[in-house]
Amino acid sequence: MGTDAAGLGRGRAMAFILPALVLIGVFLVFPALWTVYLGLTDYRLTGLAAAEPRFVGLDNYAAALTDARFGSSLWLTVQFVLGSAVAGQAVLGFAVAWVARGLRTPVRRAVEGLVLLSWILPGSVVAFLWIALLDRDGGTLNALLNTPGTAWLLDHPMLSIIVFNIWRGTAFSMMLYSAALENVPPSHLETARLAGASTACQLGDVVLPRIKGHVLTNLLLISLWTFNDFTPFLLTAGGPEGRSEILPVYVYAIALNGGRLGAGAAVSFLILLINLVFALIYLRLLRARNAPPTAAAPGGRGPV
Amino acid sequence: MVRHVLARLGVTAFVAVLLGFFALPMLWLATAPFDAGASIRVSVPEFTLANFRALLVNPFAVGSLVNSAVQAGGAAALVVVLAALAAYALSRVQVPGRDLLLYLLLLMSSIVTGTAAMVPIFELATRLNLIDTHLGVILVVSGGLLPAAIFILKDFTDATPASYEESARVFGASPLQILRHVVVPLIRPGLATIAVWTVANVWGGFLLQFILIRDPGLAPGSVILYTLYTEGGQPDLPLVSAFSLVYSLPVVLMYVFVSGRYGFRFHGGIKR
Amino acid sequence: MISLRGLVKQFPGGVRAIDDLDLEIAGGEFLALLGPSGCGKTTLLRTIAGLETPTAGRVGIGGRDVTALPPGRRDVAMVFQDYALFPHMDVAANIAYPLRVKRVGRAERRARAAATADRLGLSGLLERRPAQLSGGQQQRVALARAIACRPRAFLFDEPLSNLDARLRLTARTFLKRLQRELSVTTVFVTHDQGEALALADRVAVMSGGRLAQVGTPAEVFQRPLTTFVASFIGATPMNLLPGRAEGGALLVAGARLTPPGPARGLPDGEPVTYGVRPEYADLSFEPREDGFPGRVGVVENMGTALLVTLEPAGGGDGPLVQVVVPEEGGEPALGTPAWAVPRTSRALVYREGRLLGAPVAPAPASAEPTA
Ligand SMILES: Nc1ncnc2c1ncn2[C@@H]1O[C@H](COP(=O)(O)OP(=O)(O)OP(=O)(O)O)[C@@H](O)[C@H]1O
Ligand SMILES: [Mg+2]
Numbered sequence: 046m047g048t049d050a051a052g053l054g055r056g057r058a059m060a061f062i063l064p065a066l067v068l069i070g071v072f073l074v075f076p077a078l079w080t081v082y083l084g085l086t087d088y089r090l091t092g093l094a095a096a097e098p099r100f101v102g103l104d105n106y107a108a109a110l111t112d113a114r115f116g117s118s119l120w121l122t123v124q125f126v127l128g129s130a131v132a133g134q135a136v137l138g139f140a141v142a143w144v145a146r147g148l149r150t151p152v153r154r155a156v157e158g159l160v161l162l163s164w165i166l167p168g169s170v171v172a173f174l175w176i177a178l179l180d181r182d183g184g185t186l187n188a189l190l191n192t193p194g195t196a197w198l199l200d201h202p203m204l205s206i207i208v209f210n211i212w213r214g215t216a217f218s219m220m221l222y223s224a225a226l227e228n229v230p231p232s233h234l235e236t237a238r239l240a241g242a243s244t245a246c247q248l249g250d251v252v253l254p255r256i257k258g259h260v261l262t263n264l265l266l267i268s269l270w271t272f273n274d275f276t277p278f279l280l281t282a283g284g285p286e287g288r289s290e291i292l293p294v295y296v297y298a299i300a301l302n303g304g305r306l307g308a309g310a311a312v313s314f315l316i317l318l319i320n321l322v323f324a325l326i327y328l329r330l331l332r333a334r335n336a337p338p339t340a341a342a343p344g345g346r347g348p349v
Numbered sequence: 350m351v352r353h354v355l356a357r358l359g360v361t362a363f364v365a366v367l368l369g370f371f372a373l374p375m376l377w378l379a380t381a382p383f384d385a386g387a388s389i390r391v392s393v394p395e396f397t398l399a400n401f402r403a404l405l406v407n408p409f410a411v412g413s414l415v416n417s418a419v420q421a422g423g424a425a426a427l428v429v430v431l432a433a434l435a436a437y438a439l440s441r442v443q444v445p446g447r448d449l450l451l452y453l454l455l456l457m458s459s460i461v462t463g464t465a466a467m468v469p470i471f472e473l474a475t476r477l478n479l480i481d482t483h484l485g486v487i488l489v490v491s492g493g494l495l496p497a498a499i500f501i502l503k504d505f506t507d508a509t510p511a512s513y514e515e516s517a518r519v520f521g522a523s524p525l526q527i528l529r530h531v532v533v534p535l536i537r538p539g540l541a542t543i544a545v546w547t548v549a550n551v552w553g554g555f556l557l558q559f560i561l562i563r564d565p566g567l568a569p570g571s572v573i574l575y576t577l578y579t580e581g582g583q584p585d586l587p588l589v590s591a592f593s594l595v596y597s598l599p600v601v602l603m604y605v606f607v608s609g610r611y612g613f614r615f616h617g618g619i620k621r
Numbered sequence: 622m623i624s625l626r627g628l629v630k631q632f633p634g635g636v637r638a639i640d641d642l643d644l645e646i647a648g649g650e651f652l653a654l655l656g657p658s659g660c661g662k663t664t665l666l667r668t669i670a671g672l673e674t675p676t677a678g679r680v681g682i683g684g685r686d687v688t689a690l691p692p693g694r695r696d697v698a699m700v701f702q703d704y705a706l707f708p709h710m711d712v713a714a715n716i717a718y719p720l721r722v723k724r725v726g727r728a729e730r731r732a733r734a735a736a737t738a739d740r741l742g743l744s745g746l747l748e749r750r751p752a753q754l755s756g757g758q759q760q761r762v763a764l765a766r767a768i769a770c771r772p773r774a775f776l777f778d779e780p781l782s783n784l785d786a787r788l789r790l791t792a793r794t795f796l797k798r799l800q801r802e803l804s805v806t807t808v809f810v811t812h813d814q815g816e817a818l819a820l821a822d823r824v825a826v827m828s829g830g831r832l833a834q835v836g837t838p839a840e841v842f843q844r845p846l847t848t849f850v851a852s853f854i855g856a857t858p859m860n861l862l863p864g865r866a867e868g869g870a871l872l873v874a875g876a877r878l879t880p881p882g883p884a885r886g887l888p889d890g891e892p893v894t895y896g897v898r899p900e901y902a903d904l905s906f907e908p909r910e911d912g913f914p915g916r917v918g919v920v921e922n923m924g925t926a927l928l929v930t931l932e933p934a935g936g937g938d939g940p941l942v943q944v945v946v947p948e949e950g951g952e953p954a955l956g957t958p959a960w961a962v963p964r965t966s967r968a969l970v971y972r973e974g975r976l977l978g979a980p981v982a983p984a985p986a987s988a989e990p991t992a
Contacts, residue, residue, distance in 0.1 A: 049441055050511035050514035052518055055444065057438075057524060058439075058441075061438035062444065064431050065434065065499060068488065072470070073492045076469035077461045079469035080468065159372055166553075166597050167553035170597050174375060185376065269459065296464065301467065309467075316465040321456075321460050323459075323460075512703055513705050516705035517718070519692045522693065523693075531707060535707075535709065
């Protein structure tokens with residue numbers, strides 16, 4: 046492209062682009078840069094340091110890196126991402142996409158519809174559904190498993206939010222893999238099956254090599270999103286005793302709840318850096334055309 | 350043969366477990382709103398609509414839905430208009446540094462999440478007097494969604510042959526006429542995609558709204574849901590369940606409508 | 622009517638799609654722009670329309686310099702190869718679109734669209750969307766839309782190339798009649814020479830962004846000015862054989878030939894290219910000094926005639942010579958020795974790629990209104 050078909054001209058083109066750029070600049074780029082600055086101050090929500098924040102250099106970073114709470118939060122986040130995104134959503138999403146191909150249409154519709162519904166429902170509603178499911182006294186799960194009185198959210202907070210996030214996010218992987226599997230020519234699978242290959246062999250020899258790009262894209266995107274997901278806060282609020290305090294919740298707790306904006310910004314900046322690594326790898330793939338155009342927008346979930 | 354039967358059994362079992370896993374949490378949403386004694390427990394409801402009536406008298410419930418609609422609608426309008434203009438110009442005019450710009454936009458939108466930027470966003474909104482305003486939510490959310498929206502819409506425009514516009518141009522249409530008469534109708538599916546995607550994002554969004562809105566009279570549904578407590582400090586479950594249902598319905602219906610009309614092409618909210 | 626002077630179009634990548642081109646097109650004339658793919662036909666048309674800005678040179682339409690005018694103010698209509706019918710408007714709205722832009726009232730728009738549609742046999746289709754039309758109907762809607770705004774010139778970019786062979790013939794005849802009736806200056810881009818010869822008052826053959834020859838279909842077909850045009854025009858390509866002058870005759874591919882008028886008196890040893898169309902040579906099975914010797918290598922039946930290809934007799938790698946013979950004579954057996962005898966009055970001799978006896982300027986640029 047690049048033929049100015051409507052005769053817009055450079056000037057008008059700039060005028061068309063500018064409003065969007067201004068909004069993005071002010072509410073996306075500027076906050077990111079400000080994070081860097083705030084992270085170097087002792088800025089607070091209230092009190093003396095709110096009026097006159099002091100420049101404290103790398104103190105916030107030093108403090109965060111030596112803070113046991115930050116360390117534990119980071120470790121919980123790793124568990125959360127590996128458990129719910131990589132091991133959970135990606136594997137389950139692929140399994141559903143693979144199995145759904147062989148199902149009769151009504152069953153297939155039901156399965157895909159339910160999985161999608163769990164993804165479409167607003168996050169705060171979903172959180173309540175799980176609170177109801179996991180409740181100690183009247184929760185459906187306890188009734189079902191005959192384990193009355195088990196407080197899942199208190200006794201197994203990490204497990205709870207991991208399963209919760211698998212439930213919530215599998216739809217994306219399912220859709221991505223469904224699209225990818227449509228591109229595997231049926232004749233290839235037929236050939237493999239005729240040669241007597243088991244399902245595992247078919248997957249390894251025929252399917253995986255063809256959808257490598259999709260797998261990688263999927264892993265990167267869902268890891269990025271899970272890493273930034275704030276919804277678990279609605280289930281456990283990081284508790285009990287910080288045992289499910291993943292990084293987004295940690296930032297919220299120290300910055301907006303605890304009022305230490307500078308310290309929170311420092312941790313935010315670390316999150317930005319980690320996001321940057323994910324995003325750079327993803328954009329590399331996208332440029333090398335190894336990635337499907339599917340996720341032309343990694344911000345697919347928005348900034349929330 | 351045996352292997353085949355076992356495989357089928359395995360698939361059936363997997364599908365059953367799958368359906369159970371995904372349906373189980375939703376049962377509560379289906380029953381509790383109509384249950385006279387709504388609690389955490391999923392039970393055969395003692396059918397009533399009293400919970401919905403209670404919703405009507407709650408001071409914030411109905412208003413919060415209006416707030417959600419205002420914020421989602423406002424953001425959708427803003428994002429669609431600004432993204433369409435920018436995407437069109439970027440698709441058709443060789444603006445200097447275009448590729449780099451697109452790359453940076455994409456990069457920015459994926460790394461600057463609400464989580465990573467909540468502190469400065471809160472600060473910025475405070476200084477611009479945007480705390481406790483719909484406009485604040487709309488602007489902040491739009492800033493985050495715009496890069497991806499521009500990208501998707503540019504895809505749509507790139508896929509549209511330039512000859513339509515050139516043809517109109519030879520007939521004497523001005524650039525703005527071409528935009529109105531030709532381009533907008535041609536990329537309408539893309540505009541609809543962006544609108545739906547934005548509405549879904551804002552409607553379901555929690556963190557930014559939670560940070561930016563303190564006044565419960567202005568809070569959207571996602572935030573109000575967490576204020577529905579009884580006087581005893583417990584969640585007011587009849588109210589919560591009824592509200593959850595009412596609050597979920599619009600997005601679900603919207604997705605059903607869109608997928609019926611354009612086919613379900615929402616990977617991460619993205620077409621294809 | 623349309624006048625191009627010193628036109629140059631260089632694309633940012635450095636491609637010179639139009640290279641210093643001069644052309645005058647008379648009012649009411651139907652000019653076909655013919656040339657191989659990539660020679661700059663589309664670019665030239667788009668430059669006339671104003672969709673491309675020339676790097677140098679002037680474009681005039683109707684005696685007015687329009688080089689700096691935007692496309693909408695040049696008063697031309699363009700039909701694109703893909704027709705560019707707006708898919709979201711019905712046929713009536715498509716035809717009326719130019720009027721809508723000119724702010725003609727809704728009622729008059731409707732009426733004029735209906736009248737134009739009627740003229741092109743589209744009356745029953747006014748409510749349909751383009752996607753619900755056949756290729757031929759779409760093509761006519763595109764024509765109707767171009768006519769509706771009563772332009773001073775039509776610009777067509779391969780408007781028939783999306784139709785199947787039969788329909789193309791019908792549409793071609795239709796187009797020619799319509800143009801006669803309206804007598805609107807028309808520039809018609811095609812890479813189908815049959816189309817160009819059949820439709821046009823004059824044909825402009827392009828090559829590498831320049832005009833290789835401009836002339837009536839008969840001129841271009843009978844007297845191609847360069848070996849490029851000679852090899853490009855014609856259902857079967859012209860035989861172009863290397864040779865040299867000697868003692869007042871031409872020695873070409875084993876034959877000793879009388880030179881046609883303009884090629885007489887060439888100095889001995891002068892290298893030339895001897896051109897004769899397969900239609901203008903005869904096949905002899907008796908040895909002839911003035912015939913190219915060979916063996917029958919391939920015989921292709923073209924329906925009313927046979928195309929015989931002679932291979933060099935010794936099996937060496939000399940040039941192949943083609944002759945069209947009437948099919949009444951029956952197919953000659955393969956391998957038969959034969960002589961292809963050119964008709965001297967129809968033969969053309971080229972020196973350094975140019976026709977001997979042609980005017981000095983390779984492409985006459987002056988307007989020669991023939992209509
Ligand atoms: N927008 C452009 N940018 C750069 N080069 C271009 C552009 N448009 C055309 N060209 C080049 O200009 C030359 C002429 O192109 P043009 O489209 O005019 O050819 P054409 O004669 O219409 O060919 P065809 O018969 O295949 O349609 C080609 O070499 C082409 O690659
Ligand atoms: Mg062309």
